[in-house]
Amino acid sequence: MSQEVDLTDQLxxxxxxxxxxxxxxxxxxxxxxxxxxxxxxIRTLYSSLTEEELEEKPVPVVMAGRLMAKRRKGKAGxxxxxxxxGRIQLYVRKDNVGDEEYEIFKRIDIGDFVGVEGTVFxxxxxxxxxxxxxxxxxxxxxxxxxxxxxxxKDVEQRYRQRYxxxxxxxxxxxxxxxRSKIVQTIRDYLDGESYLEVETPTMHSIPGGAxxxxxxxxxxxxxxxxxxxxxIELHLKRLIIGGFEKVYEIGRVYRNEGIxxxxxxxxxxxxxxxxxxxxxDIMSLTENLISSVAEKVLGTTEITYEDKKVxxxxxxxxxxxxxxxKEVTGVDLWPEMSDEEARKxxxxxxxxxxxxxxYGHVVNxxxxxxxxxxxxxxxxxxxxxxxxxxxxxxxxxxxxxxDRFELFIVGREHANAFxxxxxxxxxxxxxxxxxxxxxxxxxxxxxxxxxxxEAMEYGMPPTGGLGIGIDRLIMLLTDSASIRxxxxxxxxxxxxxx
RNA sequence: GAGCCGCUAGCUCAGGGGUAGAGCAUCUGACUUUUAAUCAGAGGGUCGAGGGUUCAAAUCCCUCGCGGCUCACCA
Numbered sequence: 001m002s003q004e005v006d007l008t009d010q011l012x013x014x015x016x017x018x019x020x021x022x023x024x025x026x027x028x029x030x031x032x033x034x035x036x037x038x039x040x041x042i043r044t045l046y047s048s049l050t051e052e053e054l055e056e057k058p059v060p061v062v063m064a065g066r067l068m069a070k071r072r073k074g075k076a077g078x079x080x081x082x083x084x085x086g087r088i089q090l091y092v093r094k095d096n097v098g099d100e101e102y103e104i105f106k107r108i109d110i111g112d113f114v115g116v117e118g119t120v121f122x123x124x125x126x127x128x129x130x131x132x133x134x135x136x137x138x139x140x141x142x143x144x145x146x147x148x149x150x151x152x153k154d155v156e157q158r159y160r161q162r163y164x165x166x167x168x169x170x171x172x173x174x175x176x177x178x179r180s181k182i183v184q185t186i187r188d189y190l191d192g193e194s195y196l197e198v199e200t201p202t203m204h205s206i207p208g209g210a211x212x213x214x215x216x217x218x219x220x221x222x223x224x225x226x227x228x229x230x231x232i233e234l235h236l237k238r239l240i241i242g243g244f245e246k247v248y249e250i251g252r253v254y255r256n257e258g259i260x261x262x263x264x265x266x267x268x269x270x271x272x273x274x275x276x277x278x279x280x281d282i283m284s285l286t287e288n289l290i291s292s293v294a295e296k297v298l299g300t301t302e303i304t305y306e307d308k309k310v311x312x313x314x315x316x317x318x319x320x321x322x323x324x325x326k327e328v329t330g331v332d333l334w335p336e337m338s339d340e341e342a343r344k345x346x347x348x349x350x351x352x353x354x355x356x357x358x359y360g361h362v363v364n365x366x367x368x369x370x371x372x373x374x375x376x377x378x379x380x381x382x383x384x385x386x387x388x389x390x391x392x393x394x395x396x397x398x399x400x401x402x403d404r405f406e407l408f409i410v411g412r413e414h415a416n417a418f419x420x421x422x423x424x425x426x427x428x429x430x431x432x433x434x435x436x437x438x439x440x441x442x443x444x445x446x447x448x449x450x451x452x453x454e455a456m457e458y459g460m461p462p463t464g465g466l467g468i469g470i471d472r473l474i475m476l477l478t479d480s481a482s483i484r485x486x487x488x489x490x491x492x493x494x495x496x497x498x
Numbered sequence: 499g500a501g502c503c504g505c506u507a508g509c510u511c512a513g514g515g516g517u518a519g520a521g522c523a524u525c526u527g528a529c530u531u532u533u534a535a536u537c538a539g540a541g542g543g544u545c546g547a548g549g550g551u552u553c554a555a556a557u558c559c560c561u562c563g564c565g566g567c568u569c570a571c572c573a
Contacts, residue, residue, distance in 0.1 A: 009524055009542050010508050069533075076530035093530060110523080123531050147509040147522055149534050154509085156565045168509090211573060257572045258499090364573060388573050444573075482566095495564060 010144045017107050018140050026104070028140035033115040037061040040085035042120060043128065051122040058119040061130060063088075064138060066167065067112045069148055077105065078129075081114060082167075089129040090116055101135045110148065111141030159490050172485075175478045178297065179486055182474055183250065185293045186270060193285075195246040195272060200235035202228060202252065208452065209233030209391070211444040212255040215265070228254035232271040233391065233465070234452045237420060240273050241460045248272035250470065261482040262412070265491050268470040277464030278419040279403045283380050286407060286415055286466060287314040290378075294477060305410045305479050308376055316378040316407075324381055325366045328374055333363050356440065360385025360400065375408035390430040390446055392418030409476060415468045422460040424453055 007015070021028045037045075046059060065081030065088075072078075075094040080087050094102040096118075108114065117134035146152040151168040158165040158172075165172050187197065205224070207214035209231030217226050232249050239247050254266045274281065291301045291312045301312040322333050331349055333342070342362040346353045351369050353362055363385050375381070382405035386394055392402035403419035421427050431453070437445035474486040484490035 008508065013524055071532050071535050072529090073532065073535075074529040076532090078532045078535085080533080089533070091531070095530080123533090125531080125533085127531090127533075129531090144508045144523060149522065150510040152509070153511095154505090154565090156505090157509095159565090164509095213572090255572075258570085260569095260572090261567080263572065361573075368573075384573095442573090493564065 011142065014109060014140070014142050014144075017109065018142070020107065021104070021137065021140065024100075024104075026137060028137060030115075030136070030138045033062075033064050033136070033138055035063050035115075037063050038083050038085050039063070039065070039081075039088045042088060042130075043086065046120050047128050049122075051124070051126070054119075054121050058121070060117070060119055062115070062117050063130070064113065064115040066141075067108060067110050067114055068145075070108070070110060072106065075102070079105075079108075079114075081116075089123075089127055090118070090132050091121070091123070091129050092132045092135060096131065096133055097135050104137060105135050108137060109141060109144070111143070111145045112137060113139040113141075156492075159484055160492055160495075162488055175480060175486060176488060178478050179474045181297050182293055182477060183268075183470065185296050186250070186289065186470075189289055189292060190248050190272065193246070195248045195274075196244055198236070198239060198244070198247050198249055199251070200232060200239075200249060202254075204229050206447050206449045206451075208446055208449045210253075210255075211446060213257060213444060215254050215256050230255050231467070232269060233467070234449060236271055236273050237460065237463070237465070238452070238455050240275055240420075240463050241455050241458060245275040245461075246273070259491060261484070262472070264471070264483050264487055267483070267487075270468040270470055271466065273420070273463050273465045275461040275463050278462065279382065279405055279417065279464060282417045282464040282466050283316075283318065283382075283405060284314075285464075286380075286417065286468070287312075287316045287378070290414075290468075290473070293473075298477060303477065303479070305476055306481065308410055310377060310409060310476075312378060312409075316380055318380040318382060318405075320383040321367050321371075321381050321385075321401075322363065322383065324371050324375075324379075325363070328371045329366065331366065333366065358387060360387035364388050372408060372413075373411040376410055378407065378409045378414075380405045380407055386430075387433070389418065390434050391421055391427075393421050393423075394426070412472060412476075413469070414472055414476065415466060417464065417466040420460075420463040420465045422456065422462055424456040424460075427456055428453055 018028050042061065046054065063083070065083040067079055068082045068087060069080040070077065077092050079090045079092065081090060092102070092105045097105065115136040115138045116130060116132045118130040118132040121129055121131050123129055146164055146168050152158055152164050190197070203217065203226040205226060207227035207230050210233070212230040214227040214230050217228060219226055230253055232251060232253065236247055236249060248270060250268065250270045252266050253269050256265065257263060259265065291314055294301050294303060294312045303310050303312060326332050329349060331345060333345070337359065339358040342359040343353050343357060346362050346365060351365050353365050357365070367381070383395060383401040384392070384404040384406070386400060386402045389402040389404045392404040395401040395403055405417050406413050407415035421430065431446065431448040434446040435448055438447070471483050471486050474480070475483060478486060480486050
């Protein structure tokens, strides 16, 4: 209590009011409150009625919410309360609620939770409102909310104190409600296709299934280091081996990499696997899934992302990576060539490559540096070089390439899929190649996973697999510029002053 | 990791060498259909932190912190 002298005027005023409420025998942090209506229900049921109709047949309601605005005029006043579905105006008159409750209304602050009883009416300008007959304080807010008109703009504070952002910025609330609907719709779609949703470990003893640096943690009782998963892949394939023919998981993965507008250390992936399917089946599934989610959630497949018009209606363009490179740059990488010749081509066309890169790496660099950003409309790029695809089947007609695709929309990768490699001998060779890359200094090359290889040796059916970055999909469908705008609590650096 | 920009009242922002400003919010008063209510008055600041230059620093310089954007990294 001795630090009360340090409190700002705002905090002092609210503490003072809290004390007064208690002195009047009112609990400022009340218990349950049973509502008959929320703002949405009132709006849908009564907004079409006229002022006169509502006056003739008054509708009694009990509702609750957070006080967002207050306009007092002597012995009466208006206030806006907000609940999950919206806002509604209250009209509080001294001669309707009595002297005692009117005093409480006079002292109540923006940000407080209130519960009211009253009747629905319309003001002379036609605004649907509640004429309050009983006024209760349900919970006192001890700090003031951000500016009622300008909201909360400070980006740092919006991320660090997302609850404030959600209270005062309705479009933020809308984005996260949409996020929830999108994920739900994906689940509904996959459930409709008879996929089984599963949960697999997020702590792995070998981080596999992708090329990325992992977070390391430690289990005390087992006295062993564990890695936060960088992908879901290898466990879901074990389930395919175990006889689950269609499985998926929507879950968090963790990558120990830089943070920017498209990367957060933890993010959400959808991975699914379908036995007996191949790349073509997964392409169809992907375009049907994403377009139907857009249709269900947004009501259209025609979307706008950062002023770019995108049509998600199937079928989407399918083009081999080498053909796409040829189309954009004019460079033909189809002919057989040495690694040195490939690097020379890159140098001649302004594609930065490292000296130890082989043909497959060069093809990938060409694609990433020259083609990727040009792919605005949904495009399946298939046939990635085998060297960068250690978990995908080889293309039977050209073993430099794999049965893999990535989906690009607005110049960004949105999905990654393969005809899954199910030959354990080939898989071992691919892992060994990865280990050689690792020893050569690529600390994101994959680590050999003996336990997974053993599983595959028991027999794995031909399988199609897919990974979709859910956060990026949400960004696309909500026209959000930063991944932080679709993550409720994005990763932030600690502040030293708190 | 690099470059650029930002950090001033609870919130939104002005002020860019002469000792701190506005709107909302807060406090006091008036007002019984207002809605960014209005009117009158009052209080509220370690100007991100630390150091330096100067008679004088929110302002100029240096270091650091946090954030944003761009680039690099992320196959």
